[in-house]
Amino acid sequence: xxxxxxxxxxxxxxxxxxxxxxxxxxxxxxxxxxxxxxxxxxxxxxxxxxxxxxxxxxxxxxxxxxxxxxxxxxxxxxxxxxxxxxxxxxxxxxxxxxxxxxxxxxxxxxxxxxxxxxxxxxxxxxxxxxxxxxxxxxxxxxxxxxxxxxxx
Numbered sequence: 001x002x003x004x005x006x007x008x009x010x011x012x013x014x015x016x017x018x019x020x021x022x023x024x025x026x027x028x029x030x031x032x033x034x035x036x037x038x039x040x041x042x043x044x045x046x047x048x049x050x051x052x053x054x055x056x057x058x059x060x061x062x063x064x065x066x067x068x069x070x071x072x073x074x075x076x077x078x079x080x081x082x083x084x085x086x087x088x089x090x091x092x093x094x095x096x097x098x099x100x101x102x103x104x105x106x107x108x109x110x111x112x113x114x115x116x117x118x119x120x121x122x123x124x125x126x127x128x129x130x131x132x133x134x135x136x137x138x139x140x141x142x143x144x145x146x147x148x149x150x151x152x
Contacts, residue, residue, distance in 0.1 A: 025055035087116025
């Protein structure tokens, strides 16, 4: 097996392992929605100097188990807060969810697994490691959309 360096604008189908080449950040947000990631990137660009460092990644590039393991080791394991938006629930990214939940529980990292739509997912809520009231607030901000909400 070989490892590819992810290329911007190219979607990995999960058949090959990729290294996203990101450095660690304080906050990690994973989503399969490009529009959401673009909005969050704009919001992160508006944060003042000294604000937490934000890393954004597409779940579409983390389909291969080795890609997930590498991302957890290099980036997510050093985060203080991780937010994952999953349209389709845990089954959409089951290996990633399992590994991320285990790593966050070991490290005491706040992990918020959020549905990608307006219907709550009790399984994702139970697997999340952070404060449930914060989870609901983050989910509401992302559901409402827009750069002002993303900045929050």
